Amino acid sequence: MTTTPITPVLSADEAQALAGILAAHAGRPGALLPILHDVQHAFGHIPRASLAVIGRALNLSRAEVHGVVTYYDHFRTEPAGRHVIQVCRAEACQARGSEALWTHACRRTGCDEDRPTSADGQWTLEPVYCLGLCASGPSVQIGERLHARMNPASLDAKLAALDVAATAQGTEVSA
Ligand code: FES
Incomplete structure (x- = not known):
C-alpha cells in the first residue's frame, strides 16, 4: 500500500x-x-x-x-500553548540557578525540550539565551512580560495566577 x-x-x-x-x-x-x-x-x-x-x-x-x-530558537513551527514561558539558560542566569529553575518549570508544566507544549495545550516552555536582565537573573519571560530574580516558588505563583485567570474565564464563558 x-x-x-x-x-x-x-x-x-x-x-x-x-x-x-x-x-x-x-x-x-x-x-x-x-x-x-x-x-x-x-x-x-x-x-x-x-x-x-x-x-x-x-x-x-x-x-x-x-x-x-x-x-533560530525564536521561531516555532508548531502552534504554542495558551501561555508561553521562556526560561533564560544563558551563562549569567545559570550562575544564579536557572538550571534548577528550568528543571522545576519542566515538572510544573509537563513540558521539556523534546515536548515544548503540554498535552493540554496550557503551556509552552522554551529555553532562551539572554533576556537582557543578566544582572538580576534567573530571568523568565511569560507571554510579553519579563520577570527578574525568579525562583521555583515565584514561578509557581505566577503560573498559578494564570491558572486562576483561565479558570475564571472558563466560568464566565460557561455562565
Ligand atoms: S543571561 Fe539571562 S538574562 Fe542575560
Whole structure:
C-alpha cells in the first residue's frame, strides 16, 4: 500500500494574511527575517505551509527558508500553548540557578525540550539565551512580560495566577 504525503495547506484567511505580510516587505533587501517575525506574530508560529510561499516570494527554496526558521530558537513551527514561558539558560542566569529553575518549570508544566507544549495545550516552555536582565537573573519571560530574580516558588505563583485567570474565564464563558 502506498501512502500519500500530507501537504500542509494554509486556510484562505491565513493565505490572505501571509500575502499582506509579503506585500508589506516586497522589494526590501534582507526581508526574510522581518517576514518570519511578522508571520510568527500573526499566526503564533511559522506554519509549514507558509515556507514554500515565502520562498517563492523571495526567490529562495523551501529548504532555505526552513533552514533559517530552524536555525533560530525564536521561531516555532508548531502552534504554542495558551501561555508561553521562556526560561533564560544563558551563562549569567545559570550562575544564579536557572538550571534548577528550568528543571522545576519542566515538572510544573509537563513540558521539556523534546515536548515544548503540554498535552493540554496550557503551556509552552522554551529555553532562551539572554533576556537582557543578566544582572538580576534567573530571568523568565511569560507571554510579553519579563520577570527578574525568579525562583521555583515565584514561578509557581505566577503560573498559578494564570491558572486562576483561565479558570475564571472558563466560568464566565460557561455562565
Ligand atoms: S543571561 Fe539571562 S538574562 Fe542575560
